[in-house]
């Protein structure tokens with residue numbers, strides 16, 4: 625996986641900081657200390673401060689500053705939606721001249737969030753499992769619980785862009801009905817067994833991992849942005865009672881770790897899935 629933009633930026637920043645510290649006056653160093661302290665939590669959280677720093681950097685059109693704040697935002701678990709809202713304020717204040725910087729910011733963000741997740745893939749998945757277990761102990765209503773699980777998955781795994789449950793219709797046992805989901809609404813609210821990736825996974829009672837949907841003939845498209853899909857059926861005895869479906873905007877993002885991770889989630893949420901309709 626190419627990681628040049630971020631790594632180059634970090635390396636160059638470290639190198640320049642060394643040069644700077646050799647030449648900097650006492651006043652300059654005091655100013656840097658002030659800058660550091662300013663972003664520590666106070667009445668506002670560190671996350672909010674980083675988002676504010678990002679807007680200011682965008683309006684002033686400083687790519688180095690934008691990149692720096694993007695790295696900090698990533699560490700503070702800023703979601704895509706929060707980033708988009710923040711950059712939108714920068715666009716309104718700074719005008720169309722900020723658009724080239726916004727383009728580069730999204731490009732850097734896209735690369736950074738994927739690579740930082742990959743750097744500690746296992747740890748990240750186990751963190752998300754922890755969050756899900758926490759949700760399962762707190763919420764009672766099956767639909768609300770599964771909605772929260774979908775949202776957690778979408779917001780915490782960078783290559784999951786749409787996450788949803790399809791549930792087998794008890795009145796039409798060869799048909800899946802759209803259940804709780806997170807992401808764009810889909811027109812595929814009912815899918816027959818055998819139809820599309822979801823229907824095939826239900827029919828074959830097997831996981832389906834499609835790394836490039838453009839190569840599939842039996843595929844139901846939700847959006848031109850979706851490039852890959854993974855479906856894990858929820859099996860109870862010998863019946864498919866539903867499935868967990870993930871769409872990604874990346875080509876070939878899924879590994880065996882995703883499969884094992886999603887199988888664990890399916891096991892954890894099976895009882896909720898049984899009672900969601």
Ligand code: SME
Nearest residue numbers: 810820821822843844846
């Ligand atoms: N792509 C799926 C349809 C459901 S959406 O991904 C939400 C399929 O081919 O079955």
